[in-house]
Amino acid sequence: MSASKICVVVVSGSLERLQMAAMVASVGAVSGHEVVVFLSMNALPYFVKGDTSKAPHEGDMGRLMASKKVPEFKTLFEQAVELGDAKIFPCSMAMDVLGIEQDGLENYLGKATGLTKFLHDAQDGQVWTF
Amino acid sequence: MAEKIIVDGRGSFCPGPLMELIVALKSSQVGDVLEVLSTDKGSANDIPEWLNKVGHEYISTTEAEGVWRITLRKKK
Numbered sequence: 001m002s003a004s005k006i007c008v009v010v011v012s013g014s015l016e017r018l019q020m021a022a023m024v025a026s027v028g029a030v031s032g033h034e035v036v037v038f039l040s041m042n043a044l045p046y047f048v049k050g051d052t053s054k055a056p057h058e059g060d061m062g063r064l065m066a067s068k069k070v071p072e073f074k075t076l077f078e079q080a081v082e083l084g085d086a087k088i089f090p091c092s093m094a095m096d097v098l099g100i101e102q103d104g105l106e107n108y109l110g111k112a113t114g115l116t117k118f119l120h121d122a123q124d125g126q127v128w129t130f
Numbered sequence: 131m132a133e134k135i136i137v138d139g140r141g142s143f144c145p146g147p148l149m150e151l152i153v154a155l156k157s158s159q160v161g162d163v164l165e166v167l168s169t170d171k172g173s174a175n176d177i178p179e180w181l182n183k184v185g186h187e188y189i190s191t192t193e194a195e196g197v198w199r200i201t202l203r204k205k206k
Contacts (some may be wrong), residue, residue, distance in 0.1 A: 023144070023145055026145060026149065027145050027148065027180075030148070030149070030152050030180075030184075031183055031184060032178060032183065032184060051173045065143075068143060069141045069142050069143060069146070070142075070146070071142065071143070071145065071146040071149065076145070078150070079149050079152075083149065083152050083153065083156070
């Protein structure tokens with residue numbers, strides 16, 4: 001089984017990008033890849049506990065997806081962790097800006113991570129940016 | 131032979147049926163035969179690829195009235 005590492009950087013808050021990032025992370029994680037996800041900028045607020053806001057779509061695909069039974073991106077990220085042992089790290093800078101602590105984020109997220117640590121984790125993997 | 135385990139992924143889109151299959155595999159035994167039902171053609175193409183990649187036995191795919199049935203055996 002291939003064990004190459006996939007690093008997914010998610011900074012967008014748009015539905016299409018969050019969805020694609022979640023698909024890469026979940027399918028990668030259940031296919032034998034080591035998956036590390038870094039959530040920052042506009043992506044992080046969706047992972048604050050209790051957040052129910054809907055990600056805005058960028059175009060027609062997002063609108064169509066919202067009307068069909070496409071798995072929700074947050075469900076896919078959670079499945080990436082539970083079924084595939086993916087690690088999802090919140091950006092410590094984004095947490096500081098939002099004023100949230102670790103216990104304010106979804107339980108399946110890992111510890112607050114700075115760029116130095118993430119860049120170190122990513123140096124021997126593919127990097128996908130959304 | 132034990133009965134097939136049916137994984138009903140109809141109505142969901144990629145990678146929903148694959149994720150439902152993985153959940154079902156976790157709670158089944160090596161040697162069990164599972165059949166995934168999907169109305170999503172992309173999943174019908176992608177699930178056999180996934181089976182080959184991770185090492186489960188892909189048995190067959192059939193399609194009738196817009197429903198794909200992917201049959202496999204859990205190998206590990």
